[in-house]
Amino acid sequence: MSSPDVSIVTAAYNSADYIKQALESLRQQTIDDSRIEHLVVDDCSTDETAAIVESVETSYLRLIQKQENSGNGTIAWNHGIEHARGEYVVILDSDDEFFPSLVERSSDVLVQNDDVDFVYTDYYERFPDGTWEIVETDAAILNTVTVGVMHRTDHLRQFGLFDPEMIFAEYDLLLRYLDAGFDGQHIADPLFVYHRRRDSQTADSDRVDAGKEELRNKFGDDARIREYRV
Numbered sequence: 001m002s003s004p005d006v007s008i009v010t011a012a013y014n015s016a017d018y019i020k021q022a023l024e025s026l027r028q029q030t031i032d033d034s035r036i037e038h039l040v041v042d043d044c045s046t047d048e049t050a051a052i053v054e055s056v057e058t059s060y061l062r063l064i065q066k067q068e069n070s071g072n073g074t075i076a077w078n079h080g081i082e083h084a085r086g087e088y089v090v091i092l093d094s095d096d097e098f099f100p101s102l103v104e105r106s107s108d109v110l111v112q113n114d115d116v117d118f119v120y121t122d123y124y125e126r127f128p129d130g131t132w133e134i135v136e137t138d139a140a141i142l143n144t145v146t147v148g149v150m151h152r153t154d155h156l157r158q159f160g161l162f163d164p165e166m167i168f169a170e171y172d173l174l175l176r177y178l179d180a181g182f183d184g185q186h187i188a189d190p191l192f193v194y195h196r197r198r199d200s201q202t203a204d205s206d207r208v209d210a211g212k213e214e215l216r217n218k219f220g221d222d223a224r225i226r227e228y229r230v
Contacts, residue, residue, distance in 0.1 A: 004060070005035040006107050007086035007153065011076030013043040013069070015094035016052055018195075023056050025097035031104035036060050039080040040094075044069035049094075074164040077146070081153070081161055090150040095195050098148070102191040106150040109185050117182035119150045121191040128197065135194075138186040141178075146170040148192045155182070166218075167211035175219050 008026060012019055019040075026038055038058075042050045042065045053063045064083060070076055073093075081089055088107050092098060106119040120141065126132040137143045146162075149170075159176055162169040177184070 002034075003085045003087075004037040005086055005088060005111075006031070006037075006103055006150070007081075007084035007089045008036060008038045008092050008103065009077055009080035009084065009089060010038065010040045010092050010094050011043060011073045011080065012040055012045060012049050012053070012094040013073070013076070014045045014047045014049060016045070016048040018095045019049060019052055021097050022092055022094050023053070023061075025099070026060075026092070026103075027056075027058065028100045029098065029103045030100050031107065033058065033060050035107075036103060037062060037084070037086060038092075039064055039083055041066060041076045041080045043073075043076045072164050074162045074166075074169045078161040078164070081156055084153055087153060088150050089153045089156060090148065091146045092192075093147050093194075095197065096147050096193060098192045099190075102148060103150075105187060105191065106148075109187070110150065110152060113185065115183060116185045117152060117155055117177065118184045119187060120144045120184055121148055121187040121189060123148060123190050124193045126193055126195050132193075134190050136188075138188060141174060141184060141186075142171050144170070144174070145194050147194055149174075167207060167214055171211075171215060172218065175215065179219070 010022060038061045040053045040063050042063060044066055050063060050065060066079065077091055088110055109116055109119045120137055122134060122136050124132050125135050135143055159173060163172050166172040
């Protein structure tokens with residue numbers, strides 16, 4: 001079996017109420033199915049998450065069932081990346097959704113530009129009350145979220161994947177990238193929907209403050225940390 005170009009990793013825990021929209025958003029991708037794999041890491045859900053994933057008939061979908069709940073979505077992301085066969089990898093959370101061209105457009109940038117290390121896009125942020133806004137990420141890379149950033153898989157592994165000890169492991173990784181001289185390319189279109197849930201960690205202001213302080217302690221009083229929005 002030939003290896004796919006892109007691995008999409010989804011960490012899922014008790015996601016039965018919303019994972020269908022994430023799965024369906026991948027069925028709508030413009031990239032050929034033969035070029036992708038979708039790894040859903042079920043972190044010992046106690047609801048119907050695994051059954052819903054198994055009910056989807058696609059050639060690219062793989063369910064990975066962990067034997068013990070990690071209690072940490074970052075660990076589940078890393079577990080999926082460790083199993084990834086694609087040259088590139090991108091995270092899709094179980095409650096979010098990609099627009100049809102995200103995987104193809106992002107991977108095309110990496111295929112065509114050896115000097116680009118990762119690709120990120122603008123996105124729609126949808127709030128619990130149903131309102132939404134477009135988040136433009138070009139000038140402030142830490143305005144991205146984990147979702148939708150496409151990496152070269154070997155680079156992620158080189159950098160030790162996401163650090164599960166960090167509150168904001170995604171920004172810790174990006175800052176490590178930037179400090180190492182890695183370059184990202186921005187796509188100036190909103191290509192996914194990020195659903196901000198009431199129970200998300202960014203809804204906890206004390207946790208957000210602790211996460212920023214953790215980053216400052218590691219990277220110094222960096223303007224990139226002061227300016228980003230979470």
